[in-house]
Amino acid sequence: xDKNDRIKSLLxxxxxxxxxxxxxxxxxxxxxxxxxxxxxxxETVKKNPIRYLKDEKxxxxxxxxxxxxxxxxxxxxLIIWLTIEGANVPSGMLASLFLDxxxxxxxxxxxxxxxxxxxxxxxxxxxxxxxxxxxxxPPMAIFFxxxxxxxxxxxxxxxxxxxxxxxxxxxxxxxxSLSMMMGFGCNAAGVISARIIDSPxxxxxxxxxxxxSLCNGRWPTIIILSSLFVGALAPAWFxxxxxxxxxxxxxxxxxxxxxxxxxxLSNTVLKxxxxxxxxxxxxxxxxxxxxxxxxxxxxxxIFVLWRAIIFALPAGAAIWLSSNIxxxxxxxxxxxxxxxDPIGWFIGLNGVILLAYIIAxxxxxxxxxxILMLTVLTTGISGIGSGAGIMFEPEDISTIxxxxxxxxxxxxxxxxxxxxxxxxxxxxxxxxxxxxxTKSLKWTVVATLLPYGFxxxxxxxLATVWRAIV
Amino acid sequence: MEKVKESSRHLPxxxxxxxxxxxxxxxxxxxxxxxxxxxxxxxxxNPNTGKSTVFNSLTGLRQHTxxxxxxxxxxxxxxxxxxxxxxxxxxLPGTYSLLSTSEDEEIAxxxxxxxxxxxxxxxxDATRLERNLNLTLQILEISSNAxxxxxxxxxxxxxxxxxxxxxxxxxxxxPVIATTARYGxxxxxxxxAIEQIVTGDWAPESKxxxxxxxxxxxxxxxxxxxxxxxxxxxxxxRWIAIRLLEGDERISEALKNDEFEQLxxxxxxxxLDLQNELKEINEExx
Numbered sequence: 001x002d003k004n005d006r007i008k009s010l011l012x013x014x015x016x017x018x019x020x021x022x023x024x025x026x027x028x029x030x031x032x033x034x035x036x037x038x039x040x041x042x043e044t045v046k047k048n049p050i051r052y053l054k055d056e057k058x059x060x061x062x063x064x065x066x067x068x069x070x071x072x073x074x075x076x077x078l079i080i081w082l083t084i085e086g087a088n089v090p091s092g093m094l095a096s097l098f099l100d101x102x103x104x105x106x107x108x109x110x111x112x113x114x115x116x117x118x119x120x121x122x123x124x125x126x127x128x129x130x131x132x133x134x135x136x137x138p139p140m141a142i143f144f145x146x147x148x149x150x151x152x153x154x155x156x157x158x159x160x161x162x163x164x165x166x167x168x169x170x171x172x173x174x175x176x177s178l179s180m181m182m183g184f185g186c187n188a189a190g191v192i193s194a195r196i197i198d199s200p201x202x203x204x205x206x207x208x209x210x211x212x213s214l215c216n217g218r219w220p221t222i223i224i225l226s227s228l229f230v231g232a233l234a235p236a237w238f239x240x241x242x243x244x245x246x247x248x249x250x251x252x253x254x255x256x257x258x259x260x261x262x263x264x265l266s267n268t269v270l271k272x273x274x275x276x277x278x279x280x281x282x283x284x285x286x287x288x289x290x291x292x293x294x295x296x297x298x299x300x301x302i303f304v305l306w307r308a309i310i311f312a313l314p315a316g317a318a319i320w321l322s323s324n325i326x327x328x329x330x331x332x333x334x335x336x337x338x339x340x341d342p343i344g345w346f347i348g349l350n351g352v353i354l355l356a357y358i359i360a361x362x363x364x365x366x367x368x369x370x371i372l373m374l375t376v377l378t379t380g381i382s383g384i385g386s387g388a389g390i391m392f393e394p395e396d397i398s399t400i401x402x403x404x405x406x407x408x409x410x411x412x413x414x415x416x417x418x419x420x421x422x423x424x425x426x427x428x429x430x431x432x433x434x435x436x437x438t439k440s441l442k443w444t445v446v447a448t449l450l451p452y453g454f455x456x457x458x459x460x461x462l463a464t465v466w467r468a469i470v
Numbered sequence: 471m472e473k474v475k476e477s478s479r480h481l482p483x484x485x486x487x488x489x490x491x492x493x494x495x496x497x498x499x500x501x502x503x504x505x506x507x508x509x510x511x512x513x514x515x516n517p518n519t520g521k522s523t524v525f526n527s528l529t530g531l532r533q534h535t536x537x538x539x540x541x542x543x544x545x546x547x548x549x550x551x552x553x554x555x556x557x558x559x560x561x562l563p564g565t566y567s568l569l570s571t572s573e574d575e576e577i578a579x580x581x582x583x584x585x586x587x588x589x590x591x592x593x594x595d596a597t598r599l600e601r602n603l604n605l606t607l608q609i610l611e612i613s614s615n616a617x618x619x620x621x622x623x624x625x626x627x628x629x630x631x632x633x634x635x636x637x638x639x640x641x642x643x644x645p646v647i648a649t650t651a652r653y654g655x656x657x658x659x660x661x662x663a664i665e666q667i668v669t670g671d672w673a674p675e676s677k678x679x680x681x682x683x684x685x686x687x688x689x690x691x692x693x694x695x696x697x698x699x700x701x702x703x704x705x706x707x708r709w710i711a712i713r714l715l716e717g718d719e720r721i722s723e724a725l726k727n728d729e730f731e732q733l734x735x736x737x738x739x740x741x742l743d744l745q746n747e748l749k750e751i752n753e754e755x756x
Binding site: 003006007010011013014015017018020021025026028029030032033034036037038040041042043044045046047048198282283285288291 | 518569572573574597599600601603604606607608622625629630631632633634635637638641642652678680681682683685686689692693696697700711712714715716717722725726728
């Protein structure tokens, strides 16, 4: 008998046995498997159950209906407050090292170079890079280790547990809470982690809505703007805390938007039942502090910083070029800003901010430096920075607010920028990752544009109402 | 089991942390620099048992670890060299069973069955042994070339759980190593156990068979005999027979596509040929 025939007859035989026996084979097998496992474990394991209670007691508080949410918000506020308070001084020190000490030296050393070469390399690319380093490195070096400790302890699954019910109500998968948590670090990572969701429908929802998790490229922008404009409204002793609260508030708005958009998607284009799953709460484990410091500094901080630097270099060049290449009387940058200005007005922004967001599509990290430089350029304020297209580092944070005020910024502008940075397209890395994960141009476009739907609506309403009242 | 050197069977806890790291002297972590390897080792286990931590401590890679389930979504591969032999280590996604109800389970099962790793290291949570044994028993049905790594022993001690590893070893018929991978405890013992299996110093023989109702036994035997006739060297005919009786689509398909035939030939292949097999399985995943 030939091989194929033998296989065929074997399969037929199995099928006929199967119908003879009925459906119970699988269940019987699984049941016996469980019995066997229980038998072996009862013979080899001795338990002292009293000490189990500790974890359960902690979990009762951390995942309770009453205390779960407040603890969560409290913990994240504390972490962000520590980050804000701790990052100011080292940021200033780094800035003065790069700008007051190193910058004059290399500027003198390259005096013989043609003006455009030293302009492009030093005033464009060097300054963009050191700005990114001094603004981003300190907050990340504080924020990531603390976040990693929480992760190591086992707190993140508790957060997921707290949010699970809400996701189910939104018609999404409970595991989306985990991919959302990853998104708070990096949206590209969050999109990839949506793979833990088996159902394609729910995975798509998780991917499309991940951008509403404030990623670490956007944390510094939000933190700087809220300390300048929101923190400044509060009395000095309360300023740091008010800043932290407004940052956490914005992050929470992102969570709300995640639910709203998930709910909208699952009731329109991605209809379906939420599948259930069981989330296991792992035991609390004492974090290994040194190991945590090492991984969070090397794997997260340096990784993110490196990415920001890579994007800052060409962006610095682009800014310098666009503000030094002239079209008639004005530079390319000024020309574009003038075109974008009226559009920006409707949503509480201005042309400078919109242009900055175009330049910063590759990496959200460089938004603030770009805005500052472009503002200096259009307002022509002197004494800060030293010429067209220079990304400069103001000595202290109040200089930033001077520049922004000279650029016509109000509290409305600051709030609008903060909201806009929560609700605009994902960075190019994330967009590319979404395409790789969904293999669909359509869903990539949806994920890219969906945030604008919320962002533009909210911003137009905010600007209109604000102007009517104030 | 009698052949196991007594020296390597001590629980490492009494040596302390420093002694432990010092002792792993024949280990060279190769990271991803792997062109050629002698053996393939799969890492399987329930979610959140520390598979990635074990993976990192063997390969020297820094795959992200975190205290939550479902973190490993891509199959990671790395390598290490121990006593002049190169090992390729494949970190499978964490699953609670191999019954193929989810994509992850399918991937893990297909790799253990069709990828034919030389050794499968099963990482289990020592504080939840019973549930972890469900997966262990299922893996043993496919292949008895396995090592059970009882991880999170520090956790177990903290919770006052005592496990008689010797007895467990006898019950299961495979090496059982108590570890606390995040502190490097027991890693040396895992390396030695893997080595003993690949060199044939210890040929584990699964001592457990999941019993099935007597009235089914004849059907299983009948199918198993046919399989044995067709594929005389296939190690897990009983398991396949039960799957066929359950109406497992993937297994029927594998029969039709002659995948078991290919499997048998890979058993005698050089490790390099296996690389293509692994690649195919990897592509199938994507």
